[in-house]
Amino acid sequence: MIQAKTKNLKNFSTSAERFEGANLLCPGCAHSIIVREVLNATDDHLILGASTGCLEVCTAVYPHTSWDASWIHIGFENGSSAVAGAEAMYKALKNKGRLKQPDRTPKFVAFGGDGATYDIGFQWISGCFERGHDMMYVCLDNEVYANTGGQRSSSTPIGASASTTPSGRISYGEKQNKKDMMAIMAAHGAPYVAQVAPNQWRDMVSKIQKGFATKGPVFINAMSACTTEWKFAPEDTIAISDLATDSLVFPLYEIIDGTKLNITYRPKNVIPVRDYLGAQGRFKHLFTKQYEYLIDEWQTRVDAKWEQLQRREEACL
Amino acid sequence: MLENGWDTFEIGSILRPFEGSISDAAAILPEDRLYSKSNSFGISVADWRIEKPLFNKNLCIDCQFCWIYCPDMSIISRDKKMVAVDYDHCKGCGICVQVCPTTPKALLMFPEQKDEEAALSEWPKKEKKEAKEN
Numbered sequence A: 001m002i003q004a005k006t007k008n009l010k011n012f013s014t015s016a017e018r019f020e021g022a023n024l025l026c027p028g029c030a031h032s033i034i035v036r037e038v039l040n041a042t043d044d045h046l047i048l049g050a051s052t053g054c055l056e057v058c059t060a061v062y063p064h065t066s067w068d069a070s071w072i073h074i075g076f077e078n079g080s081s082a083v084a085g086a087e088a089m090y091k092a093l094k095n096k097g098r099l100k101q102p103d104r105t106p107k108f109v110a111f112g113g114d115g116a117t118y119d120i121g122f123q124w125i126s127g128c129f130e131r132g133h134d135m136m137y138v139c140l141d142n143e144v145y146a147n148t149g150g151q152r153s154s155s156t157p158i159g160a161s162a163s164t165t166p167s168g169r170i171s172y173g174e175k176q177n178k179k180d181m182m183a184i185m186a187a188h189g190a191p192y193v194a195q196v197a198p199n200q201w202r203d204m205v206s207k208i209q210k211g212f213a214t215k216g217p218v219f220i221n222a223m224s225a226c227t228t229e230w231k232f233a234p235e236d237t238i239a240i241s242d243l244a245t246d247s248l249v250f251p252l253y254e255i256i257d258g259t260k261l262n263i264t265y266r267p268k269n270v271i272p273v274r275d276y277l278g279a280q281g282r283f284k285h286l287f288t289k290q291y292e293y294l295i296d297e298w299q300t301r302v303d304a305k306w307e308q309l310q311r312r313e314e315a316c317l
Numbered sequence B: 001m002l003e004n005g006w007d008t009f010e011i012g013s014i015l016r017p018f019e020g021s022i023s024d025a026a027a028i029l030p031e032d033r034l035y036s037k038s039n040s041f042g043i044s045v046a047d048w049r050i051e052k053p054l055f056n057k058n059l060c061i062d063c064q065f066c067w068i069y070c071p072d073m074s075i076i077s078r079d080k081k082m083v084a085v086d087y088d089h090c091k092g093c094g095i096c097v098q099v100c101p102t103t104p105k106a107l108l109m110f111p112e113q114k115d116e117e118a119a120l121s122e123w124p125k126k127e128k129k130e131a132k133e134n
Helices: A030-040 A054-059 A079-096 A114-120 A122-131 A181-187 A201-213 A234-246 A273-278 A281-287 A293-315 B065-069 B095-099 B116-121
Strands: A046-050 A070-073 A107-113 A136-141 A192-196 A218-223 A253-256 A260-263 B051-055 B075-078 B081-085 B107-111
Touching: A030 A054, A030 A136, A030 A201, A030 A218, A030 A234, A030 B065, A046 A054, A046 A079, A054 A107, A070 A079, A079 A107, A079 A122, A107 A114, A114 A122, A114 A136, A122 A136, A136 A201, A181 A192, A181 A218, A181 A253, A192 A201, A201 A218, A218 A234, A234 A273, A234 B095, A260 A293, A273 A281, A273 A293, A281 A293, B051 B081, B051 B116, B065 B075, B065 B095, B095 B107
Parallel strands: A046 A070, A046 A107, A107 A136, A136 A218, A192 A218
Antiparallel strands: A192 A253, A253 A260, B051 B107, B075 B081
C-alpha cells in the first residue's frame, strides 16, 4: 500500500511542500506537522477545507494564506459539509462532462479541531458520513479548545485542568471521560477509520494513503500535542507524543468497514501512564496526595481499553 | 484586493497563493514557484525567536528526522540531503534539535545573535569510544 515516495524518510523528504511557513501557529505546534504529513502523502490535486480552530485562524490571516492548494475558509460547524459539497459538485460536473481536467482526480480533505469534530460540528460530520461522500475528515485532536483560551471539550480527558474546569482545592479538573469518537465514526459504517499520531510518521502516512485509496468517507483522528494548553516546552512535542503512544493512552489502530479492527502499532516497551501524565502541566495537580488515586484509575482505564482493543482485533468483530 | 482593508473584504473572495495560473504545485519546488503577495511564504516570523538552531554539516547523517518533524517547513532538504535552515520561517521551537539522533548533535540551539562560524568552532567534539567493559 505504501507508495515508493514514502517508503523511507529520505525519499519522502523530496516532496514539494504545499503548506507554507510564517503561519501564526505556536512554535512547536503539532498541527502543522500533521498537515504536512497529510499533504505530502499524495501528489494529486487537493481540495481542502478547515473548520474554525487554531489551524484555520492561524493559516489564513488576512491578507495572507499559507495554503498552496484550493482551501475553503468556513464556519465552526460546517467544514465537513463544505468539502462534501465541493465533492458533490465535482461529481456532478464530471457526469456532465464539464471538467477541464477530467483525468485528474482531486482528493477532498476537511480538517477540524477536536472542538469542531467532537462537539460543534458533530451533527454535520455524521451527515456527511451517512451520505457517503468520497472525502477524508482529519480531526486534529488536542483535547481542548486551544484557540479560544483552553476551555474543555468533550475530548478533554478526565483529570485535566482546563480553563472552564480548573483544578484546585475542591475539584480535580475535568470530570468526564473522553468521548470515543473512533467507535462512533466506525458505527456509521465508514469504510475506513483510523487513529494516528505525528511521531509515528510511517504508520500515519500509510494510513493516510490507505484513506485516499478508499472510496467513501474516511475519518482520521490525529493526536496533536498542544504545547500551550498541555503546558510543556515547545521542543518536547515529539517526546510527549512518543509518551502518549508508548503508554497506550493514545493507541494507534484502524477500523475497516466499521467492523475489522487492526492494531497498527505495538510499543516494544509499554511505559506507565504516570510518566505521560507527569510530563504535562495540565495534570500537575494529580501528583498531590489529595488526587493521587486518579493516576491508578487512569492506568486501569488505559489497560482495560487496550485489552478491549486486542480482544476485538482477535475476534474480528 | 490587497490594497483594501479587512473591513472591505467581501464574502466569497479568493486569495491566490501564486501569480498567474499554476497547474500542479506538487511538482514544483518552492524555489521555482511564483509566489504572490498574499502567500505567507513572503513574510517572516524570525522575530519570534530567542534562540536559533544552527546546522553542522559534518555531523549530519541525512536521516531527515528534522525535516519530517519541523512544524514550520524550515528544514530545507533537496535530493535527500539536509541543506540548510530557513531562518525567515523558523520560530525557534527546537524540535529539530531534540529529534537529531547523532552524538554530538548536528543541530544545536544558539542565541539569536550568535555568529555562525564562532558557533561551529565551539561545537562539542566527538568523544572517542571507550573500550567496553567485559
